[in-house]
Amino acid sequence: MSSAATAETTSPAADAAKSPLARLGSAFVNRLVIIVPYLWLLFFFLIPFVIVFKISLSTTAIAMPPYTPVLDFSGGISGFFGQLKQLGVDNYTWLTEDALYFNAYVTSLIIAAISTVLTLIVGYPIAYGMARAPATIRPTLLMLVILPFWTSFLIRVYAWIGILKPEGLLNQLLLATGVISQPLIILNTYTAIFIGIVYSYLPFMVLPLYSSLEKMDYSLIEAAKDLGCPPTSAFWKITFPLSLPGVIAGCLLVFIPAVGEFVIPDLLGGSQTLMIGKTLWNEFFANRDWPVSSAVAVILLLLLIVPIMLFQQAQARAQEQGR
Amino acid sequence: MNATWSRFNITSVVLGFAFLYLPIVLLIVFSFNESKLVTVWGGFSTKWYVSLFHNQGLMDATWVTARVGVISATVATVLGTLAAITLTRYTRFRGRILFSGMVFAPLVMPEVITGLSLLLLFVAVGLDRGFLTVTLAHITFTMCFVAVVVQSRLVSFDRSLEEAAMDLGAPPVKTFFHITLPVILPAIISGWMLAFTLSLDDLVIASFTSGPGATTLPMKIYSQVRLGVTPEINAACTILIAVVAVGVIIASVANKRREVQRQRDEQAAQRG
Numbered sequence: 001m002s003s004a005a006t007a008e009t010t011s012p013a014a015d016a017a018k019s020p021l022a023r024l025g026s027a028f029v030n031r032l033v034i035i036v037p038y039l040w041l042l043f044f045f046l047i048p049f050v051i052v053f054k055i056s057l058s059t060t061a062i063a064m065p066p067y068t069p070v071l072d073f074s075g076g077i078s079g080f081f082g083q084l085k086q087l088g089v090d091n092y093t094w095l096t097e098d099a100l101y102f103n104a105y106v107t108s109l110i111i112a113a114i115s116t117v118l119t120l121i122v123g124y125p126i127a128y129g130m131a132r133a134p135a136t137i138r139p140t141l142l143m144l145v146i147l148p149f150w151t152s153f154l155i156r157v158y159a160w161i162g163i164l165k166p167e168g169l170l171n172q173l174l175l176a177t178g179v180i181s182q183p184l185i186i187l188n189t190y191t192a193i194f195i196g197i198v199y200s201y202l203p204f205m206v207l208p209l210y211s212s213l214e215k216m217d218y219s220l221i222e223a224a225k226d227l228g229c230p231p232t233s234a235f236w237k238i239t240f241p242l243s244l245p246g247v248i249a250g251c252l253l254v255f256i257p258a259v260g261e262f263v264i265p266d267l268l269g270g271s272q273t274l275m276i277g278k279t280l281w282n283e284f285f286a287n288r289d290w291p292v293s294s295a296v297a298v299i300l301l302l303l304l305i306v307p308i309m310l311f312q313q314a315q316a317r318a319q320e321q322g323r
Numbered sequence: 324m325n326a327t328w329s330r331f332n333i334t335s336v337v338l339g340f341a342f343l344y345l346p347i348v349l350l351i352v353f354s355f356n357e358s359k360l361v362t363v364w365g366g367f368s369t370k371w372y373v374s375l376f377h378n379q380g381l382m383d384a385t386w387v388t389a390r391v392g393v394i395s396a397t398v399a400t401v402l403g404t405l406a407a408i409t410l411t412r413y414t415r416f417r418g419r420i421l422f423s424g425m426v427f428a429p430l431v432m433p434e435v436i437t438g439l440s441l442l443l444l445f446v447a448v449g450l451d452r453g454f455l456t457v458t459l460a461h462i463t464f465t466m467c468f469v470a471v472v473v474q475s476r477l478v479s480f481d482r483s484l485e486e487a488a489m490d491l492g493a494p495p496v497k498t499f500f501h502i503t504l505p506v507i508l509p510a511i512i513s514g515w516m517l518a519f520t521l522s523l524d525d526l527v528i529a530s531f532t533s534g535p536g537a538t539t540l541p542m543k544i545y546s547q548v549r550l551g552v553t554p555e556i557n558a559a560c561t562i563l564i565a566v567v568a569v570g571v572i573i574a575s576v577a578n579k580r581r582e583v584q585r586q587r588d589e590q591a592a593q594r595g
Contacts, residue, residue: 029496030413033408033409033412033413034409034416036402036405037403037405037409037422037426037466037470038409038418038422040462040463040466041406041425041426041463041466043444044441044459044462044463045425045428045429045463046421047444048440048443048444049440051440051443051444051447052440052443055443122339122342123339125331125332125335125339126338126339126340128335129331129332129333129334129335129336130336132329132332133332133336143575144340144343145343148343150516150520150567150571151347151567151568152520152541152560152563152564153524154526154541154544154548155347155350155563155564156347158544158548158552158556158560159346159347159560160346161548162349162350162353162552163346163349165552167360167363169349199343199346202342202343203343206339252431253431256431256432256433257431257432257433260432260434260435261433262435262527263527263545267548267549277433277434281435281527284439284531285530290443293439294439297435297436297440300433300435301436304433307431308428308431308432311427311430311431312423312424312427312428315427315471316423316427
């Protein structure tokens with residue numbers, strides 16, 4: 001009791017004594033907490049984009065690094081202006097002139113869109129089934145959805161090669177059961193890419209869907225049923241609209257990375273598939289054309305900027321609601 | 324409650340999990356295949372595991388990957404936690420929108436863009452590609468995942484505990500280490516594990532940013548997969564899955580135990 005009393009009497013005094021210093025210290029700490037991650041992301045995330053943009057305007061050179069530098073200040077002011085004149089949108093005109101790139105962009109967007117819809121169709125019943133499961137087993141089910149996410153993406157894509165190839169497990173099964181008489185050619189087709197994307201990104205779709213379906217008040221459905229509403233129409237009028245935030249978040253989480261996907265089209269789609277992530281990779285590693293691959297990246301980023309901003313807004317809104 | 328879990332719901336959950344797990348199970352089963360043909364069963368054998376340990380290139384790559392993973396996950400956890408605190412606690416400062424954009428955008432950014440842009444940065448500042456550049460790249464993209472995980476815990480955190488500590492005269496730094504940190508520790512640990520597995524897993528960003536002598540395991544696996552499917556790769560993948568599975572199980576058991584302890588403490592506090 002006495003110690004508490006002394007603490008009470010000394011604390012305001014001590015507080016007053018160290019107050020300016022402590023306040024200064026805490027202001028410094030506050031600033032540090034913000035500044036360290038801020039500067040890190042500025043330097044390693046934002047500035048690199050500026051560099052990509054800059055290099056996309058320069059011309060290819062046979063050197064290391066394989067491009068002529070833009071904005072090199074070693075030549076002084078006159079050299080700087082000389083270089084400004086060299087800046088050009090040649091790489092971009094090149095991209096528009098060659099139908100290959102245009103087709104790759106369009107194909108990527110279409111493949112990503114179809115895969116997103118397929119993932120939604122596959123993921124929705126799973127998320128719905130999980131949300132309606134008895135509360136005691138829900139954490140286990142959730143864990144089981146998250147677990148594959150911990151195993152390597154590359155491994156999960158690789159696993160499908162053994163299943164889908166002509167002499168693979170799926171064809172063995174179908175041939176043995178007599179469903180087909182000729183092995184199906186799935187590997188190295190767009191079907192294989194769809195399977196790969198749906199499989200790899202399924203947890204990203206199920207998790208946001210589940211979290212919005214779990215919060216839903218199911219007495220609404222019962223009320224609709226009591227009032228004579230058939231289950232299908234209750235689903236489209238009540239369940240689906242209420243799960244819309246989850247649908248949007250899930251679709252963005254699948255669509256955006258799928259557009260620039262490299263591993264899946266490369267391993268499952270074979271050499272014929274045209275997807276922009278693969279085009280960029282080849283442009284960079286096989287052709288060593290850094291300026292053109294930078295231009296490819298800039299256009300890809302411009303295509304994705306709207307979905308990315310939508311995603312960020314959805315995240316920020318979820319955060320506001322959580323608070 | 325069980326009445327509402329209809330047959331349709333049970334079927335869709337079971338089918339969904341079968342779809343998620345069957346390919347991985349098949350991969351593991353065929354790593355014990357005697358035959359060199361991956362998809363034709365020729366009897367049980369562990370010979371591919373033996374040959375795996377004699378594959379020096381694969382072993383070197385594993386060592387590089389493990390070091391990159393531990394270092395980058397640790398730094399990313401510190402930076403990601405700071406970013407999470409910034410996002411939840413400092414609602415007003417200049418450039419906040421830019422900051423939250425920079426935290427959320429890398430989560431969905433196509434890896435080819437992140438990889439290319441980081442590589443061009445390293446070239447521009449004259450940093451030789453190798454172990455350091457891969458580690459820096461991994462820190463950058465995994466810290467955002469850590470930030471999201473820790474942030475979700477911070478949002479649900481009861482701030483009155485911190486206010487109580489500060490009212491009693493504890494300086495902010497002390498309050499953080501004695502009050503806030505223990506509460507958000509589970510989130511920080513799972514953030515670290517997420518960062519570690521993401522680093523372990525990454526092929527695209529590592530391929531852009533690594534140089535000679537810093538080949539990571541996914542890069543090695545990828546180059547072998549391109550040459551064809553072999554049981555040896557299945558064996559390597561199985562070991563990788565086993566390592567991650569053991570880690571996840573240990574973490575969840577530890578988490579559960581801490582949760583039980585916390586509940587016991589709370590009950591004791593209420594009684595006393």
